[in-house]
Amino acid sequence: MKVDSRRICQLFREMADFLSIKGENPFRIRAYEKAAEAIEHLPGDLENLYKKGELKNIPGIGKGMIEKIGTILHTGTLPAYEELKKEIPRGVVELLSIPEMGPKTVKLLYEKVGIKNIEDLEKFVNSQKLRHLPGMGAKTEENIKRGIELYKASRSRILLGKALPMVKEVMEELKKKASSLIERISTAGSLRRGKETIGDVDILVSSRKPSLVIDSFVELPFVKDVLAKGETKSSILTHQGLQIDLRVVEPDSFGAALQYFTGSKSHNIVLRERAIKRGLKINEYGVFTEKGEKKAGETEEGIYRYLDLSYIPPELRENRGEFEAAERGKLPHLIEEREIKGDLHIHTEASDGSNSIEELIEKAREKNYEYIGITDHSSSLRVGRGLSREALLSQIKKIERINSHLKGFQVLKGSEVDILKDGTLDYPDEILRRLDIVIIALHTGFKQDRETITNRIIKAMQNPYAQILAHPTGRLLGEREAYSLNMEKVLEVAKDRGIWLEINAQPQRLDLTDVWIMEAKKRGIKLVINTDAHHKEGLDMISLGVITARRGWLEKKDVINTLTLNELSKLLCKK
Numbered sequence: 001m002k003v004d005s006r007r008i009c010q011l012f013r014e015m016a017d018f019l020s021i022k023g024e025n026p027f028r029i030r031a032y033e034k035a036a037e038a039i040e041h042l043p044g045d046l047e048n049l050y051k052k053g054e055l056k057n058i059p060g061i062g063k064g065m066i067e068k069i070g071t072i073l074h075t076g077t078l079p080a081y082e083e084l085k086k087e088i089p090r091g092v093v094e095l096l097s098i099p100e101m102g103p104k105t106v107k108l109l110y111e112k113v114g115i116k117n118i119e120d121l122e123k124f125v126n127s128q129k130l131r132h133l134p135g136m137g138a139k140t141e142e143n144i145k146r147g148i149e150l151y152k153a154s155r156s157r158i159l160l161g162k163a164l165p166m167v168k169e170v171m172e173e174l175k176k177k178a179s180s181l182i183e184r185i186s187t188a189g190s191l192r193r194g195k196e197t198i199g200d201v202d203i204l205v206s207s208r209k210p211s212l213v214i215d216s217f218v219e220l221p222f223v224k225d226v227l228a229k230g231e232t233k234s235s236i237l238t239h240q241g242l243q244i245d246l247r248v249v250e251p252d253s254f255g256a257a258l259q260y261f262t263g264s265k266s267h268n269i270v271l272r273e274r275a276i277k278r279g280l281k282i283n284e285y286g287v288f289t290e291k292g293e294k295k296a297g298e299t300e301e302g303i304y305r306y307l308d309l310s311y312i313p314p315e316l317r318e319n320r321g322e323f324e325a326a327e328r329g330k331l332p333h334l335i336e337e338r339e340i341k342g343d344l345h346i347h348t349e350a351s352d353g354s355n356s357i358e359e360l361i362e363k364a365r366e367k368n369y370e371y372i373g374i375t376d377h378s379s380s381l382r383v384g385r386g387l388s389r390e391a392l393l394s395q396i397k398k399i400e401r402i403n404s405h406l407k408g409f410q411v412l413k414g415s416e417v418d419i420l421k422d423g424t425l426d427y428p429d430e431i432l433r434r435l436d437i438v439i440i441a442l443h444t445g446f447k448q449d450r451e452t453i454t455n456r457i458i459k460a461m462q463n464p465y466a467q468i469l470a471h472p473t474g475r476l477l478g479e480r481e482a483y484s485l486n487m488e489k490v491l492e493v494a495k496d497r498g499i500w501l502e503i504n505a506q507p508q509r510l511d512l513t514d515v516w517i518m519e520a521k522k523r524g525i526k527l528v529i530n531t532d533a534h535h536k537e538g539l540d541m542i543s544l545g546v547i548t549a550r551r552g553w554l555e556k557k558d559v560i561n562t563l564t565l566n567e568l569s570k571l572l573c574k575k
């Protein structure tokens with residue numbers, strides 16, 4: 001039998017958890033943890049190494065562990081593991097993931113009080129009973145309460161940029177494993193709509209043999225826990241803590257199910273009302289007449305068409321005017337990633353990035369770009385290892401040298417210039433004048449009051465060399481709120497001065513946000529989608545920026561970096 005090495009890793013980690021709850025010998029526990037770590041970073045196929053007897057050369061895997069690996073490879077599991085799994089409920093093991101909950105506390109609460117999961121623990125803490133247990137107290141109780149909140153918050157939302165690659169991999173594996181069974185496959189829910197953070201992931205498959213698809217799904221190597229398994233539906237938890245729900249539907253209902261499970265809720269409510277007005281019924285199986293005759297359902301296009309609407313792309317399904325536009329055939333031609341011609345916000349090893357200009361050019365050319373803007377931090381930003389004036393001047397010379405050898409590609413000389421406390425810029429005008437791209441950015445004083453921050457940014461936007469306002473709201477998802485800012489005013493000045501607003505594609509930023517992007521577009525302000533990459537692979541994050549731009553209804557013509565090198569150069573000359 002073929003056992004995935006990730007499965008063995010996971011089994012060893014669970015063994016360590018079980019044993020620590022049981023209060024076993026720490027060396028035994030550590031042996032499992034060390035082996036799991038070693039397997040995770042193994043330089044080759046585990047089964048091969050085992051068969052060739054080469055595992056003994058791997059540090060971290062002792063003789064006892066090699067035997068256990070052999071047992072798992074032959075039988076798929078360990079007898080001791082199966083017994084402990086019966087003995088200790090899954091919810092108890094999960095308690096270990098809560099900050100402030102060590103194995104001793106988990107053991108005490110499980111054995112003495114009978115707490116079997118987070119819900120039990122929450123009730124117990126809220127009734128202030130925990131403080132009276134031996135060795136506890138009000139302080140510990142308070143800490144655990146906070147720990148539960150933190151754990152729940154981290155468990156409930158995940159960044160789009162983190163979820164997307166994981167889900168892609170899961171879908172690839174599922175397609176490979178069940179290729180003969182699957183007709184169509186797609187994500188649904190908030191992931192498909194491109195929301196910046198998502199709860200759980202929905203995958204939808206059409207197949208004539210649903211239960212076989214479900215069987216393949218729950219056996220994928222990513223699966224840590226099977227939370228639910230039915231004939232047409234299953235929920236699993238991956239090793240990275242992502243919950244994925246799979247639904248399998250009949251091929252002639254695929255479009256209806258996809259539409260239904262993509263949402264959003266408020267979009268679907270309007271669609272349903274529209275159907276009712278026409279004497280129709282719409283649900284996850286299709287569009288039906290009062291007599292129950294099915295009129296659409298195989299494709300999403302068919303559903304919208306039957307309700308007299310043009311096809312509404314998932315990113316627009318938020319009930320923000322998409323129905324009115326679809327009725328009149330006025331939906332935007334949303335921007336696509338292949339229309340991006342360059343990236344205007346990139347850091348190199350000269351500041352806090354990790355690649356050279358040459359390496360970045362290579363990566364950019366692979367992406368069929370025509371230009372990149374090199375924009376390291378300015379001198380006052382110590383944490384960003386900002387460039388002194390001299391360093392910037394020598395970088396400018398270097399770029400000019402590089403450009404003289406390039407054909408059909410150009411490196412633009414730029415800087416991400418800090419907006420100082422008083423709203424002035426971090427380099428004097430005689431330096432800014434020598435740059436092609438001047439990005440202005442706020443990296444300090446986030447806690448200032450609304451008026452102070454707004455005025456600082458507006459003053460900086462009035463500098464004649466300022467071109468792009470980077471990450472305009474300053475939010476870091478899950479870490480920092482947007483700073484208090486009068487965005488209306490910022491938009492006014494941007495329009496007035498012809499400043500381009502950035503859509504920063506970093507997964508934690510995605511800033512400007514969709515709602516403000518729509519507002520900027522309404523006012524005729526141009527936007528630019530930048531990755532703010534600090535290493536060359538970071539250039540691939542552009543896709544997240546494009547998704548965000550699409551959620552803000554942007555078209556090619558709204559986005560500066562869809563211009564060709566020629567067009568952009570002319571525009572920069574004029575500025």
Ligand SMILES: [Zn+2]
Pocket residue numbers: 416441443470471
């Ligand atoms: Zn920045």
Ligand SMILES: [Zn+2]
Pocket residue numbers: 345347416532
């Ligand atoms: Zn930056």
